Amino acid sequence: MKLLIIIPAYNEEDSIVRVISSVNVWREDADIVVVNDGSTDRTGERAEATGKAAVIHMPLNVGIGGAMQTGYRYAARGGYDVAVQLDGDGQHEAQELDKLLAPLLAGEADCCIGSRFLHKTDYRSSWSRRLGIRFFSWMVHWMTGAKATDPTSGFRAVNRKVIELFAADYPEDYPEVEAIVLLRQRGFRLAETSVRMHERQSGESSITPLKSMYYMAKVSLAVLMTRLRGEGGAL
């Protein structure tokens, strides 16, 4: 099995090296690609200096969705069977990779999402964030009937069929929730596995009150539209 770990990174110079090494320790067989989304700090150089990862430098910042899709296009061309997306800020544990991959390797699912809320973990966050996640969880269930306890989680593994779909069609900004609905819409099987996550180790979270309102509205609309598009709706 050819396995690719896609690490999107925007200004993560303090954590990127640790993330790469930790992935390399836990899954030595995996190829790693860092998508450096137009960082203004030394994220790109530091990732390259490790020598353990291919680094794609986006010449301009395109946002998380556009950066992730670049990783999926890289995976599609490289002939990878499985791709995992794992954040460059260190909130996802490489140690949990095997758990995330298990449902895919068993052929039970096309996409497996690492969830903070499936079982009780020591993850803590603000009530407003939990409320937002709860809302999207409910919305996904309402729209597609799928169970997703942590729909905003960006820690997920997908198989070849999903790699090809995402290479062609992936949501632009705040893509996580929309991607789940897109997958369900095309008849893919989802699974969840409980993972531990950290609060971000360094850098700054991009969420401000105004942005979270935009986030809620934009994602809700996008989810609704993805649902309305039905089976078709390719670009």
Add this chain to the structure above:
Amino acid sequence: MNIYLLSALFCLVFLFATVELIRRRKLQEQYALLWLLLGFVMAGFSLFPQLLERISRAVHIVYAPSLLFLIGLLCSLVLILHLTIVISRLHRRVTRLIQELALMQERERRGGRA
């Protein structure tokens, strides 16, 4: 000078400006069509107020020129919507271009090293 004459004059200047912009390639034909349509409709109504007044009476508008405003406003809305559609498409294309460029550069660097 009444509003119809003023309006007709403005429309003619507007149409001329639009055509000139197309001629100088500052405006692409596919985006200019809506502007030309708007210009012709407004010019038509301004030059033949009887037409405007007849339609106004039919839809119970007392002051006929306000129909002109209404048409202008609605056309402007359609134009703005059209613009945002164009921007969305451009946005998607630019993103795809940036992605492909980044992938190509990565391939090239790797090729150079090997």
